[in-house]
Amino acid sequence: MSKENNITVTKDFRRIENGYQMEAEICVIFSDFGKMEDFCNLLVEKLDSTVVVGSPQFFHTNKTMENIRRQACLRAVSNSQRKASEVCRLLGQSLGRPLIIREEETKENESVPSEPSTPDHTRPLTIQHQINNASMTVYSKVFVIFELKSKDNCKRNN
Structure with missing residues (x-):
């Protein structure tokens, strides 16, 4: 504050x-x-x-959303590196440096508003329902090309 x-x-x-x-x-x-x-x-x-304390209103600032988008992209790159590394182990190769990294798509989904638990909808939403309604999910699709090295070359270079 x-x-x-x-x-x-x-x-x-x-x-x-x-x-x-x-x-x-x-x-x-x-x-x-x-x-x-x-x-x-x-x-x-x-x-x-x-004093009367009103219900809170939840929102994401532009700075927060920018940070969430960046984190989603970084995690997508990290996930692709981990998967590529697993494929390399399966093929007897080792993973080299990334040659190309390109973010192809970013999607943001707001959560679907939840309904109050009472059938007549007279009771206000709980704080947890309000938080859930204000939640965002960010997806990042990346295209990454990694260099592949044979394990024999790696042993010779060390």
Whole structure:
């Protein structure tokens, strides 16, 4: 919560009889779900019935999505290297350096919204349902060509 641009405060003042009433809405963006829970619990504990904590809204920032895409590509390359290495062992070869690495396709799938467990749909979604609904799956398809070396050449070079 160190970044001030992650906090928005809206205040509303009203005159009521001989006094004033202030309502404030505070929107905070958290990147850690546990910290958000702790903060909400603290507010409710300290301010009791004078505070209403709304339901959280979950989303992925552009930076997070970029990082997830990059990680998906890196894992796809790692998986291709592991599979190629297994094929090389089967054929009595050893795997050399990658000659070509090309990301061919990236897909992003949002999870399918889950329905509330009550048949009348009157009960709001649980936090876990909301998290599941905001989850993303990223697929990365890569094309990789590796150099192959015979095991005899590897032994001679060492």
